[in-house]
Amino acid sequence: MEKVRFGIIGIGNMGSTHAQSLSGDIQGAELTAICDTNPQRLQWAKDNLPESVQLFDTPEAFWASRAMDTVLIATPHYDHPGMAIQAFENGYHVLVEKPAGVFTKAVREMNEAAAKSGKQFGIMYNQRTNPLYAKLRDLIQSGELGTVRRTNWIITNWYRSQSYYNSGGWRATWAGEGGGVLLNQDPHQLDLWQWTTGMMPKRVRAFCQFGKYRNIEVEDDVTAYVEYENGATGVFVTTVGESPGTNRYEISGDNGKIVIEDGKLTFWRLRVPEPQFNREYTGGFGQPECWTCDIPVPGGGGPQHKGILQNFTNALLHGEKLLAPGEEGIHGLTISNAMHLSAWTDNWVDLPLDEELFYEKLQERIRNSTFHKEQSAAAVLNVKGTH
Known part of the structure; x- marks a missing residue:
């Protein structure tokens, strides 16, 4: 892997911030895909992100695209564990926004899915x-x-x-x-x-x-x-x-x-x-x-969100230990x-x-x-x- 291809699901406040960071600020990373069910947010992505970024309006199309190596989950809180589990099941590495979820029962299931997947798993702490x-x-x-x-x-x-x-x-x-x-x-x-x-x-x-x-x-x-x-x-x-x-x-x-x-x-x-x-x-x-x-x-x-993005990228490219x-x-x-x-x-x-x-x-x-x-x-x- 020469570069880590990131796809973001959820392009609201934090998702759009991460999208801009991944459009050139993170060494060894590139933004290749965006998924959001809100047409207005997809239009924002089209207007503000590189033309090469693929846009999807359903998670199913997003997973099936193979347009990315890593999925960054920036959806509402309740959706974090379920989206992460789907991403693991589709063979992707996962970086999830905080909080991990709303209740630990769902988060424990997410952790179990991560362990079974063998993929890298990080959180935006x-x-x-x-x-x-x-x-x-x-x-x-x-x-x-x-x-x-x-x-x-x-x-x-x-x-x-x-x-x-x-x-x-x-x-x-x-x-x-x-x-x-x-x-x-x-x-x-x-x-x-x-x-x-x-x-x-x-x-x-x-x-x-x-x-x-x-x-x-x-x-x-x-x-x-x-x-x-x-x-x-x-x-x-x-x-x-x-x-x-x-x-x-x-x-x-x-x-x-x-x-x-x-x-x-x-x-x-x-x-x-x-x-x-x-x-x-x-x-x-x-x-x-x-x-x-x-x-x-x-x-x-410190480098804050960009620091976590860089650390996660380095973990995939160079085996760097995850900070979070x-x-x-x-x-x-x-x-x-x-x-x-x-x-x-x-x-x-x-x-x-x-x-x-x-x-x-x-x-x-x-x-x-x-x-x-x-x-x-x-x-x-x-x-x-x-x-």
Whole structure:
């Protein structure tokens, strides 16, 4: 393979961005095909992309074309697992947009299909290319911070107005998107939370407010508490209804504390690990000597989406290790599913997640979703020939 031929299914916001990147910005890659059922989006592709790009209006024609080696899936959330499975079954490599899906039951089936296919599988976790989080992961995984004791992420700078939600009837509905701030704004943070620490919670207790600040069905304000196998604890706070918001990620360990905020990584490093100090110190009041270290990190947020596209291309051409393997998409989704289920049942949720119970509770909400009712009414009108 001299070049990786990419086909994109779903040419909306993110799909069109990826299409432009693949039209010359990614070394060793070329955009060869686009699929979308919306004629207006296909017209956009025709007007804005190279003439050599083939256009398809059905997935079936897209799969059958053999016009690409890799399929980039940028469809609505619910469709991600099903589209990925179809792509694997048709012999394609797959790169899927985040989130991996809406519920882990479907994502697990996608992962199983990927394993059987023998094809490369990646997910668009572009924040893994951010040098701040890469350095944090290195400091934790190398043992520099010592054993993790506490994680806290306040991510409340996702402000969204009511007019944003009013821009599409599918927005912020259980039937249309499958969730709110956890599924739409926070997938990157939920992924980075477990990726940087290397830890998944063992149980979750979450308090989700549904339509607290906005006239929507889904969660717009969340405070969650988690516990880890090693005894560490964590808190995750997020909302779309605060301005100004905060983005502060703090991790405490035996050797001090690391904070990412305002584009900086600061390590308050203890000269002597806290457990050792506690064991040896006899002076009553006192605490370990602490050094404030501004950790040097290359400027900017990294190559982001283009970085994932280049990494995936390099994996196929040169065997480069994937920065964001698709199978790992289930981790962050498991956490958000657990938060939803905890709020719905008003109780603790243990991991591994009860996927059947989550699916059952989600289906109840989909049946009562405004978007679902509108779609059902439209379908009835269409059958009667009055629409």
